[in-house]
Amino acid sequence: MPAPIDHAAAARTDYDVLVVGSGVSGAIIARSLSERGLHVLIIEAGPGEELSIAEYDTYLTRFYGAAAKDNNSAYEVNPNAPMPRSPDVRRLQAGHPDSTSYLIQNGPYEMDSTYTRVLGGTTMHWEGKAMRMLPEDFEMRTRFGQGRDWPIAYGDLEPYYQQAERELGVSADVADQTFYGITFPPDYVFPMHSLPQSYLDTVLARDLDGTVVQLEDTACTVLVRPTAQARNSIPNPAYDGGKGYVPVGAVSTHQVDQGDRCQGNINCVPLCPVQAKYSARKTLSLGVRTGRVDILTQTVASQVHVGADGQVSHVDYQAYGSTTSPEHVTGSLRARTYVLAANPVENARLLLASGLPSSSGLVGRNLMDHAYLLTWGLLPEVAGTMRGSQCTSGIEDLRSGDFRSRHAAMRISIHNDGWSWPMGSPYTDLVELVDDANAYGSALRRRVADRISRQLMLSFMIDLPPEPSNRITVDGRFVDALGNLRPVISYSMSDYVMDAVAASRRVSRQLFRRLGAEDRTHYDPLDPGFVSHQGEGYVIRGGNHWSGTHVMGTASHDSVVDSHQRSWDHRNLYLVGSGSMPSIGTSNTTLTLAALSFRTADRIVSEMTARPSVTIEG
Amino acid sequence: MSLRRIATVEDLHQYLYVAMQLEHATIPPYLTALYSMHPQANADAYRVIRVVAVEEMLHLTLAANLLNAVGGAPDLSADGFVPAYPAHLPDGEDDFEVGTRAFSPDTIETFLKIERPGVAGGDESRFVSRDRSARSLVPTVDAHENDLHFFSIGEFYAEIGEGLERLHGEMGDDLFCGDPARQVGPAYYYSGGAAIVEVTDAASAAAAMRIISEQGEGMGGGIFDEEGELAHYYRFEQLLLGRYYQPGDSAGSPSGPALDVDWDAVYPVVPDSALDLYTEPGELQDAVLAFSRAYGDFLTRLTEAFNGRPDLLLPAVVDMFHIRDLASQIIRNPMPGRPGVNAAPVFRGLARVEVA
Numbered sequence: 001m002p003a004p005i006d007h008a009a010a011a012r013t014d015y016d017v018l019v020v021g022s023g024v025s026g027a028i029i030a031r032s033l034s035e036r037g038l039h040v041l042i043i044e045a046g047p048g049e050e051l052s053i054a055e056y057d058t059y060l061t062r063f064y065g066a067a068a069k070d071n072n073s074a075y076e077v078n079p080n081a082p083m084p085r086s087p088d089v090r091r092l093q094a095g096h097p098d099s100t101s102y103l104i105q106n107g108p109y110e111m112d113s114t115y116t117r118v119l120g121g122t123t124m125h126w127e128g129k130a131m132r133m134l135p136e137d138f139e140m141r142t143r144f145g146q147g148r149d150w151p152i153a154y155g156d157l158e159p160y161y162q163q164a165e166r167e168l169g170v171s172a173d174v175a176d177q178t179f180y181g182i183t184f185p186p187d188y189v190f191p192m193h194s195l196p197q198s199y200l201d202t203v204l205a206r207d208l209d210g211t212v213v214q215l216e217d218t219a220c221t222v223l224v225r226p227t228a229q230a231r232n233s234i235p236n237p238a239y240d241g242g243k244g245y246v247p248v249g250a251v252s253t254h255q256v257d258q259g260d261r262c263q264g265n266i267n268c269v270p271l272c273p274v275q276a277k278y279s280a281r282k283t284l285s286l287g288v289r290t291g292r293v294d295i296l297t298q299t300v301a302s303q304v305h306v307g308a309d310g311q312v313s314h315v316d317y318q319a320y321g322s323t324t325s326p327e328h329v330t331g332s333l334r335a336r337t338y339v340l341a342a343n344p345v346e347n348a349r350l351l352l353a354s355g356l357p358s359s360s361g362l363v364g365r366n367l368m369d370h371a372y373l374l375t376w377g378l379l380p381e382v383a384g385t386m387r388g389s390q391c392t393s394g395i396e397d398l399r400s401g402d403f404r405s406r407h408a409a410m411r412i413s414i415h416n417d418g419w420s421w422p423m424g425s426p427y428t429d430l431v432e433l434v435d436d437a438n439a440y441g442s443a444l445r446r447r448v449a450d451r452i453s454r455q456l457m458l459s460f461m462i463d464l465p466p467e468p469s470n471r472i473t474v475d476g477r478f479v480d481a482l483g484n485l486r487p488v489i490s491y492s493m494s495d496y497v498m499d500a501v502a503a504s505r506r507v508s509r510q511l512f513r514r515l516g517a518e519d520r521t522h523y524d525p526l527d528p529g530f531v532s533h534q535g536e537g538y539v540i541r542g543g544n545h546w547s548g549t550h551v552m553g554t555a556s557h558d559s560v561v562d563s564h565q566r567s568w569d570h571r572n573l574y575l576v577g578s579g580s581m582p583s584i585g586t587s588n589t590t591l592t593l594a595a596l597s598f599r600t601a602d603r604i605v606s607e608m609t610a611r612p613s614v615t616i617e618g
Numbered sequence: 619m620s621l622r623r624i625a626t627v628e629d630l631h632q633y634l635y636v637a638m639q640l641e642h643a644t645i646p647p648y649l650t651a652l653y654s655m656h657p658q659a660n661a662d663a664y665r666v667i668r669v670v671a672v673e674e675m676l677h678l679t680l681a682a683n684l685l686n687a688v689g690g691a692p693d694l695s696a697d698g699f700v701p702a703y704p705a706h707l708p709d710g711e712d713d714f715e716v717g718t719r720a721f722s723p724d725t726i727e728t729f730l731k732i733e734r735p736g737v738a739g740g741d742e743s744r745f746v747s748r749d750r751s752a753r754s755l756v757p758t759v760d761a762h763e764n765d766l767h768f769f770s771i772g773e774f775y776a777e778i779g780e781g782l783e784r785l786h787g788e789m790g791d792d793l794f795c796g797d798p799a800r801q802v803g804p805a806y807y808y809s810g811g812a813a814i815v816e817v818t819d820a821a822s823a824a825a826a827m828r829i830i831s832e833q834g835e836g837m838g839g840g841i842f843d844e845e846g847e848l849a850h851y852y853r854f855e856q857l858l859l860g861r862y863y864q865p866g867d868s869a870g871s872p873s874g875p876a877l878d879v880d881w882d883a884v885y886p887v888v889p890d891s892a893l894d895l896y897t898e899p900g901e902l903q904d905a906v907l908a909f910s911r912a913y914g915d916f917l918t919r920l921t922e923a924f925n926g927r928p929d930l931l932l933p934a935v936v937d938m939f940h941i942r943d944l945a946s947q948i949i950r951n952p953m954p955g956r957p958g959v960n961a962a963p964v965f966r967g968l969a970r971v972e973v974a
Contacts, residue, residue: 057661234805247808254874255848261934339777360807523808 005294006277007319011331013294015041016608018315018335020350023121024590025525025577025597026341027280028167032601038608041291041333042284043299043315045081047323050120053275054251058122058588059064060271069351069427071114071125071544074270078117078323080482081300084345086112086542089528097488103345104478107489110528113542115343115370116270119297120181122343123279123543125270128389129588130170130230130278130414132161134400135181135583140465144405146496148366148582149466151554151563154181157595164594168278169248171195171233171262176226180400185554191245192233194226195198197263198388198416199505200227200434200456203381205393207515212506218401222511224414227394230278230590231268242396251285266417268390298323301342302330302484304354304573311572312338318482326481336573337604344579345487348472348549353485353576354420358550358560359569365472366466370543371408371493373460374499375508376424377517378451383416384456386426392416398507399586408463411586412507418455419520421541426452456517460504463586464497468547493540498533501540545589548579564595564603578602620758624781627688627793634685635777636757637830640680640771643701643716643755644732645671646965649944650718651725653945654962656929659883661858665719666877669791672764672809679814680804680826682924686800688785688793692924694917700966706753707732708768711788716809717890718962722881726857730773733834733850733940744856746943775831775964782827785819798970800913806931812847831849885949891962895953902951902961909944914967916941916955 001485005013006074017033019026022044030040050057062076070086082342088101089112098105105111116122135154140147140480162185164170170287171192172256174184189235204223233246241244250258261275268277275282289291300318307313320328341348348364357363386438395412403409405442429451433439470492474485493501505521523530531541553559556568566575578589624630648671655664667933682692704711716732719725745759745766754841756774759766768774786793786934794817812833815826831841834850841852841863852863857868862874863916888895896906896917923930945963953959 053665056660061658235808237805244804246813254877255853256669258669258809263939 001242005296006294007317007331010041010294010296011333015039015294015333015335017041017294017337017339017352017604019339019472020315020332020339021045021121021346022119022280022284022295022297023166023341023343023577024123024232024280024283024594026121026339027283027287028342028594028597029339029576029601029604030165030293031283031290032353033286033604034290034292035611036605037292038605039532040287040294041303041335041504042293043333044119044297044315045300045346046078046083046117046119048297051066051119051251051281052251053119053250053256053258053290055282056251056271056275056567059118060273062438063267063271067151072116073278074125075116075118076323076445078297080318080323080326081117082319082480082486084114085159088115090600091528091530093097096587099460099478102480102486104475104486104488109491109531109540111369111489111492111542112528113544115345115544115546116344116542119295120279120281120284121144123590124281126232126277126544126590128271128272129391129586130165130172130228130279131587132170132177132182132228132587132592133587133592135183136248136400137457137516137583137587140404140583143396144402146405148553149552150582151552151559153367154183156563157592157599158183158185159593160595163598164591166191166219166245167283167598168591168594169232169245170228170230170591172226177228187241189236189238190228191239192235193246195229195231195233195249195389195392197224198392198414199384199390200416201393201414203379204414204456204515206394208511211511211514213398213510215398215401215503216403218408220397222617223398224393225396227391227413228387228591229392231272231389232276234261236307248278248282249281251281263387264388266386266388266390267600268290270391271486278517284462294505294608300328300484301340301350302482302544304340304350304356305332306356306570309558310570312570318431318484319411320482324558328482337574337608339574339576339600339604341576343491343577344546345472347486347575347577347579349487351472351550352472356569358567360557360560362468362551362558364549364561365468365471365492365550366582367467367472367489367546368548368581370545370584370588371462371464371497371501372503372543373462373508373538373539374457374503374514374541375460375519376419376422376455376457376522377515377519377521378517380516381452382450382453383456385416385453388416390415390417390431404463407503408465408497410460410462410500410504410584413459413461415457415459417457419457421457421459425455438504445485456515458508458511460501461510461543461586461588462497462500462504463584465492465494466551466582472549495533498531499530501531501538502533505536505538516562545578547581547584547589548581550575551582552580553582565600574604575602622759624777624784627785627789629779629780630688630785631685632692633774634688634690635692636755637775637778638678638681638685638694639699639701640755640774641674641681641771641830642694643705643971645678646675646700646703646718647716647725647732647964648674648729649708649945650891651721651729653942654885654887655718656883656885657679659880660721660878662877663879665854666857670729671851673812673850676807676809676812676814677830677833679807679924680830681730683801683815683817684823686824686924687796688821690796692921694921694924695914695967699917700891701755702753702966704753705755706751708754708770713754716963718965719889720887723858726968729854730851730858733854742897742970744769749923751958754881759911769947772831777833779824779827782820782823782852783914786823791819794823797926800924800928802924802928802931806928812845834881841867846960883959885964887960888951888953888956891964893964893966893968896961898954902948902954905944905948905951907963909941909963910966910968912937912941912944913963913965917967921968
């Protein structure tokens with residue numbers, strides 16, 4: 001449970017580091033620093049009273065009872081620390097921004113991505129894919145003339161990927177994950193063995209393996225592969241030189257021990273009912289156990305102050321007692337080093353609201369997220385859809401190659417949850433069969449099963465390079481319940497991305513043909529995210545992989561942070577998370593940002609312990 | 619069946635088989651109490667009982683590992699493995715009754731008795747003389763004279779511990795002649811709480827025995843054990859006292875957060891449900907028979923798993939979901955002709971039918 005500390009006591013305490021945000025980045029940095037003797041305060045804007053199973057179960061209960069089961073449906077509406085919710089997104093009329101929900105949509109593209117403002121951050125709704133980026137993803141400018149290069153290479157990050165895989169508890173087998181330049185040290189194994197592939201995966205592998213897909217001049221040979229996932233599986237006894245790995249179970253304060261491995265529940269997003277999936281609460285609880293991490297929830301960082309020396313001097317906060325009232329108290333918190341780990345949108349929003357756009361002017365710019373094209377069909381045979389965790393396999397073979405100089409790369413996920421994402425299955429199937437088909441009783445049960453267990457959904461996760469015009473800004477006209485400036489998003493899809501969208505649709509048609517699947521994909525021009533390209537229309541969904549708003553680089557004039565995520569302008573300030581990433585390739589961002597967090601923690605420790613004035617406790 | 623003081627490996631096999639019966643016998647009472655709660659009600663109590671039930675499954679698996687380690691062959695599908703409830707457990711001069719009953723303060727009192735076995739004064743008082751009970755889960759011991767009973771479950775386990783030591787002293791490591799491939803390890807069993815132990819020698823056997831016999835009450839009567847784990851007795855006591863224990867507390871005085879219990883949000887399931895309560899053909903009988911068939915299949919699967927196929931514990935997890943769902947369906951239904959009483963599952967396999 002978060003240490004029993006109040007704001008007055010926190011304001012009096014001489015912390016080494018103040019971390020804003022309790023998601024995966026903030027949690028890893030706090031735990032890592034505290035284990036090496038530093039004293040850390042985490043402030044979290046959202047609620048979260050204790051790291052208990054009981055609290056977690058209240059989220060589950062709210063999710064089970066919610067009519068619309070979107071990513072954030074497990075969490076109460078909280079005007080004091082609002083978060084984007086995908087059902088809020090509406091189709092924009094050209095030239096008319098939509099300010100009706102927290103995220104102000106300036107268009108032209110309507111973004112339905114979300115993040116989560118509760119204790120544990122967006123790992124409280126993430127799906128759990130834990131994939132490394134390809135080495136070529138770090139050299140997009142050099143290799144393909146697109147986007148930006150990273151100031152570090154895959155090899156620099158590799159040891160930190162290993163730490164991230166331990167922290168998140170990744171289940172995978174090295175042989176499956178060695179592809180397109182990804183390398184592992186000799187004898188490396190993942191903490192846990194790969195999760196079993198679903199029956200649906202095996203049906204697709206049977207019909208699709210070996211299919212050749214042509215992307216520009218690159219011939220890609222399809223192979224259905226198991227996906228690396230941060231959910232508990234069978235521990236690998238060979239891990240860590242034969243020491244093995246003990247899976248981290250449910251976070252609990254009253255010894256209501258649950259240490260479950262993945263049971264194949266289908267609602268990984270938002271919440272695993274047995275906490276087999278990693279959430280930052282696991283890391284937070286281990287950090288708190290050091291006795292050197294304090295957490296204040298319902299505490300919004302409202303302003304970052306910089307002194308005459310260019311260093312951050314303090315952070316103002318607003319602490320509210322109830323999510324149903326804007327009443328709050330204000331104060332300031334001080335530490336030697338400050339870490340903003342509030343996710344790319346909130347980090348940028350807070351800096352801009354504090355009048356700190358950085359000397360490069362790039363804070364908030366280069367906003368990225370994966371563009372998702374969903375394609376769906378009906379298989380000619382029952383394939384057991386809705387069994388297994390949400391995704392157990394994917395196709396990695398469209399992620400790499402020279403075609404990336406012409407259009408974006410993509411990665412295909414095979415969805416065990418059928419048409420859930422595009423169509424709202426299975427609930428919509430049930431309603432339709434009852435209301436329109438007048439089915440009931442055993443006939444209804446049979447028809448539901450027949451229909452759902454043949455559903456196929458392939459999602460194409462498309463790379464999106466950084467562009468300065470895709471950005472988060474603030475606007476004095478738009479404030480939340482506590483008076484904080486709300487984020488304004490301006491976002492469009494480049495031809496580089498749209499050509500990959502069109503290619504993805506072609507590939508899906510080819511794969512559906514091979515499978516004998518009836519293509520049921522359709523895109524409604526009235527839906528948010530509808531984009532036309534070369535005469536065809538597509539609905540593009542967000543991936544919740546916000547990135548790029550405080551991009552890292554080699555110089556202060558064209559980046560916001562250095563390769564250690566340290567602000568060029570304010571040397572005691574670190575901006576962490578996927579906001580620092582110069583490219584996102586075709587990997588879900590969490591594992592990479594976790595690796596970056598470990599690298600940054602190392603740097604903070606060496607910076608802070610090098611100074612003679614700092615004493616290391618215990 | 620009756621036992622004698624452990625003198626041979628065969629004696630030890632018998633004791634360990636009874637240990638598996640004992641560990642299994644606690645699970646249906648715990649699960650019945652668990653499943654009798656209204657959904658969404660009693661979340662705190664649900665979690666407390668659930669974790670103890672899961673740790674009894676750990677004990678069952680540890681007992682199977684011990685039996686396998688000394689060359690035995692666990693059989694959970696044998697006739698008589700599953701007790702008819704109410705069954706009797708020894709507690710000093712008397713037995714106490716253990717049944718499959720709804721969640722209630724009385725039921726929790728029984729659970730406390732299960733988890734805190736009495737300690738006899740010394741080796742001589744390990745046995746007491748009293749009448750045979752056909753329903754006793756611990757057989758009599760006839761080494762010296764008829765109708766001697768173990769003073770308590772604790773004394774029964776003490777006898778196993780001493781027997782193991784004695785036989786190891788006589789035979790050396792030949793005692794642990796079992797095929798290590800029959801051991802269930804952490805690959806196929808983990809659940810939070812204590813970890814599974816693969817038994818291959820005297821030290822690992824002692825470690826497994828320690829978990830089985832001490833997780834209930836805790837080391838030396840303390841409420842937390844060496845690993846900081848709260849003993850089962852005190853986990854249950856929290857339900858009666860309405861408050862969680864936290865480190866530093868002394869027995870009887872938990873000082874953690876309040877724990878909400880609603881004794882009324884419970885389906886009034888028939889105590890000690892048995893198949894002969896469901897003789898009338900119909901949906902309820904079908905459901906009860908389906909449950910028992912599934913439970914029998916589950917015990918068969920466990921038997922295979924404990925006989926060299928530990929990987930079968932993976933599909934056994936799915937069996938357990940199935941068992942829970944079938945039980946929940948039954949418990950929602952009133953008993954025909956018995957107002958205010960709901961049906962309950964019968965945790966035993968159906969009588970075997972010969973198939974040509």
